[in-house]
């Protein structure tokens with residue numbers, strides 16, 4: 146027993162060391178080499194980890210992210226503060242034309258939820274006022290989603306590049322990507338394969354499509370009206386929709402705490418629109434929440450870890466929840482570790498290839514939070530215990546095989562370290 150406690154203390158110390166080593170001065174890179182810049186949702190999750198030992202540094206992480214916010218409220222997915230030839234596509238490819246160089250696409254908006262959590266946990270007036278100063282910026286970002294990415298009659302959030310989902314190569318994007326014209330893509334050299342095993346990364350075809358979409362956005366001058374209405378990839382994403390829905394609930398909570406009564410009516414309307422959007426994402430045939438191509442109207446039909454975020458978003462009628470329960474029972478009976486990013490019973494499942502099977506600890510964090518809030522304590526405990534076990538046995542990898550627990554992708558990963566400290570590490574065991 147003493148040995149286990151010591152071992153966990155060592156892991157806590159290692160997690161803090163990873164955050165400090167990946168700290169580049171006010172912002173944290175996801176991991177050295179593979180991702181040498183500031184990534185949007187990585188940073189926000191990382192703030193939860195910093196907050197366990199340095200609240201001021203946690204605030205700084207989110208403040209630096211919002212320093213790169215565009216005038217229309219958009220918050221980019223990568224902030225390029227300096228050029229690093231080790232990463233492709235870098236700022237010279239994106240050509241966003243902003244003072245702080247950035248990409249032209251966004252990522253899942255977890256900021257409102259994390260800021261609300263940090264505000265609630267903090268007892269420092271100074272920290273709370275720094276967090277309160279982020280509120281109008283987050284509100285502007287949410288408004289940007291509603292203005293550019295939530296079509297009337299759909300209600301769900303449309304992504305215009307698979308990278309916006311954060312679930313880059315999920316099989317959910319295979320069919321909607323098939324019509325992306327890659328014939329004009331200029332020759333390029335991938336850099337990710339210098340840092341990670343090719344079997345764990347997206348394929349060449351995936352990359353050609355990613356770059357074609359970057360070139361489309363760049364040619365459109367990153368005009369989000371044009372990209373959102375006529376881009377070649379426009380998919381209502383189940384992950385980002387559930388995350389924005391939850392973030393809206395948390396922003397309402399924060400607005401109440403901060404006395405921002407004037408915003409409440411607007412935020413409630415946004416919430417109702419997103420709730421309607423989850424029905425657009427319900428696939429009756431497959432009996433699951435999943436992404437849906439807005440160009441063809443077709444659902445992906447896939448059960449992914451994002452499908453179960455309905456609990457985090459607190460949506461789903463009785464019948465929908467029963468069907469999700471049947472999926473949980475089926476998958477949890479066969480997976481050694483929960484929750485795979487793609488359905489293990491589907492032929493596209495791949496235990497080590499990025500978002501086609503591996504477990505992602507930040508998604509597990511959101512899932513466990515939602516399960517707990519919905520009274521699904523056993524599910525929440527299973528997810529937390531599995532996350533704790535794979536990290537303590539295999540280290541702070543980017544992702545993990547649901548079959549062997551083996552780590553995949555980059556190592557010494559900031560958000561995995563942050564989740565250990567803030568959620569699944571032994572110090573948080575309930």
Ligand code: DGY
Pocket residue numbers: 222233308313337
């Ligand atoms: C990458 O480069 O793999 C990133 O996921 C893009 O956001």
